[in-house]
Amino acid sequence: MIWVNVSILIPVIILGSLWADFNFFSISCHSCVLIGCEELGITLNDTQKNQFIQFYEFLVEKNKVMNLTGITEFEEVLTKHFLDSLACVKAIDMTKVKTIMDIGTGAGFPGVPLKIAFPHLEACLLDSLKKRVNFLEESFELLGLEGIKAIHGRAEEYAKNKEYREKYDLCVSRAVSNLATLSEYCLPYVKTGGTFISYKSGTVQEEAEEAEKAINILGGQVKDITYFKLPDSEIDRSLVIINKKKSTPGKYPRKAGTPLKEPLS
Secondary structure, eight states, rough: OOOOOOOHHHHHHHHHHHHHHHHHHHHHEEEEHHHHHTTOOOOOOOOHHHHHHHHHHHHHHTTTTOOOSSSSSSHHHHHIIIIIHGGGGGHHHGGGGGGGEEEEEETTTHHHHHHHTTTTOOOEEEESHHHHHHHHHHHHHTTTSSSSEEESOOOHHTSTTTTTTTTEEEEEOOOOOOOHHHHEEEEEEGGEEEEEEEEEESOOHHHHHHHHHHHHHHHEEEEEEEEEEOTOOOOOEEEEEEEOOOOOOOOOOTTTHHHSSSSSO
């Protein structure tokens, strides 16, 4: 008869089970990311798939000690953060974009997913909270991302800086401010001939019409509004596509806080 030390065997069984669960989770995540991106016409290699999963894991871990996101389940983060961020491919050919600015990026959306999916981009992510910027800088290092930086400050202030003003092919924002306010934040960063895309929920035709005068003052023109549902969901989203037709007058954006309190009209 062979005697087995149960005190040794049980931990081995538990570790084996955990490792199997981890492998299943990893494979499942890879498949979800791949399928979701394929629905948007985006092809990822293994490195990119791993970067998305690493970013998710780091996001959830850091979220335990700081407020980064209200959702933490992988499927929800994939749909509401990752795929939503990448949905701008419905509005613009990202392979022709070289430089991108993300205003009010928060935990890195849409900037980080766009950089992962389109590594050729030179990306700048701006946020007003230093803790979030620190998180993003740690994320870039963890994921091995190059050609991307995060800056701390207000959109109104950086837009006056020659290093950033009218230097970008594309400016994006998922911030929740009204379109007139967002346009004053974002259009000054866009070079003439470039594009500003505002991510919105539901139908925004009325909001776009109300913001039209402000957009024109700032040198822009609404090109189109793209409506869609997020993959495997009933969540209605929209992309307001604004072309930069001429240089933004130097007095815009106005001083910090004014675009939010007194939107152009």
